[in-house]
Amino acid sequence: MAQDARMVPTVAPAEPSAIRLDTGGVAGATAPEAWFRQYGVAMTRNVSTATLTPFLPDPAKATGAAVIVAPGGGFLMLSMENEGWRVARALADHGIAAFVLKYRLKPTPAAMPDFEQAVAAMFAGAGRPTSRLRPEDAAAGLAEPIADARAAFALIRAHAREWRVDPARIGMMGFSAGAMTTMATALTAPELHPAFLAPIYGSMEAVRVRPDAPPLFAVLAADDPLFARKGLGLIDSWQQAGRPVEFHLYGQGGHGFGLGKANTTSTEWFDAFVRWLDMNGLLTRLQDGGAAGASGTGATKP
Template sequence: MRWTGRFGIAAAMLALTAPVMAQDARMTAMAAPAEPTAIPLGTGSVENQTAPEAWFRQYGVAMTRNVTTATLTPFLPDPAKATGAAVIVAPGGGFLMLSIENEGWRVAKALAERGIAAFVLKYRLKPTPPDMIGFEKAVTAMFAGAGRPQGRLKPADAIAGLGDQIADARAAVALVRARADGWKIDPARIGMIGFSAGAMTTMATALAAPDTRLAFVAPIYGSMEAVPVPAGAPPLFAVLAADDPLFANKGFGLVEAWQKAGRPVEFHLYQGGGHGFGLGKTGTTSTGWFEDFMHWLDANQLLVRR
């Protein structure tokens, strides 16, 4: 994976443009939606965060920023469809925001429809200015510098900078496992899927917190840079579009590393989709990834009712 200071904001900006290009690109403040089923994870607050959590809408989807209290929101399947499998869903947004509707709620609902218990992780984020104008300026400034030459952080150093996100993911898995009986979940079939920065969170959790015992990991349009693969690493399902402006044409070291380690891996490179396509960008082959993911889970005996 490529662990760079400016990776996040570039991913965030491109993710925001992906859902529906024809819709309004302006960031418009919105009232915080009701989250009656959100469960606080009790992982603490964010250092130097003084601005309250805020919500806005862009390209027709809800986003949130300045998250200081991590939560987990369950999307449980109809008991008649339930497979016993569970997935923690980590939206992207460059660690400055979360594309929680496009890469969280919609994905979780699709999983629940297929009998998989899904849990949207609203993980803690870096502080941003409280006012929308200041936030837009901060995003623009960071994005403008995203393409400048810069060094790469070693994976261990990058993981050290994701302490909050890893702790939130660890707490999410622990919560799901603790409530597995009540939610009709097999504690041995809990995996994690993440998008963009959420993919980075997913991979960091698998690498730095092996005690989570994830049954599988699925980084969706995340970095393809090689990482050290620990013994017993979970099966990996990776997705990327060939026209992704961030991660295409940079090799597939992540996949190769999993292969060399002798761990199960499947990789889908779609012709089109760009970055931030969520469940798929209409008119491109990226719309096929979700069905491919379902097939992969099924082929690996992760959807078998037990």
């Protein structure tokens, strides 16, 4: 195994701003939450207590828009740094309140070698299906992450004034498994009324789209080993329903590129996302005394 791909156990970060969601535990969990580094970034596994960490913009820059950010990791781990904290900081820098969702995961072996084997088996090429589960089909097995996402929406709306967030402009973004969580949540809990959805290198399988479905912003690399070359049913579904959709297919980037893979055009997706939010009228700046007029705080650093 290449040096940078090794999973090296580390001490858990303090996460002083993480807010416990109190959505319950995980059935069958026996090993405690554990952190490690892989490819130079912090990751966690065996999450049995969901949390939400706010990354709030400077009050002078606050737009009122908010994004729940769901990292990926195949529901066995979470890429907290690459697909969570870094993305949230970038959003906050643009005046967008970001909230990193550490959702509950499937139990994994306590010993790192056994965990590495479980991950290798999950991503093994042999036997990989030619298509992926549709989010609405996968939702049956994602009760815990969906419940965590629902709790995140509720918590943000309950603190909207304090966090300078417009309750009507809260959307959700997810990466890989986090994209599946994002879509499954929106499809099974439409009463949450997310303002927008942004699945980043997630499943492209077709879904049933409601007449009032929110705008969709999707990103994929053409060389993604998991989701590319299997059709673009998700995009077709949104278009056929007459709902707003924007899709970026980058020539290179692979899977798990976070804010973008160096020396590829995939580094452009985040700026395009911010412009898309603005184009859809979601970045109107808050006025003093508005719906979220209380003073905010700076971006958090776990």
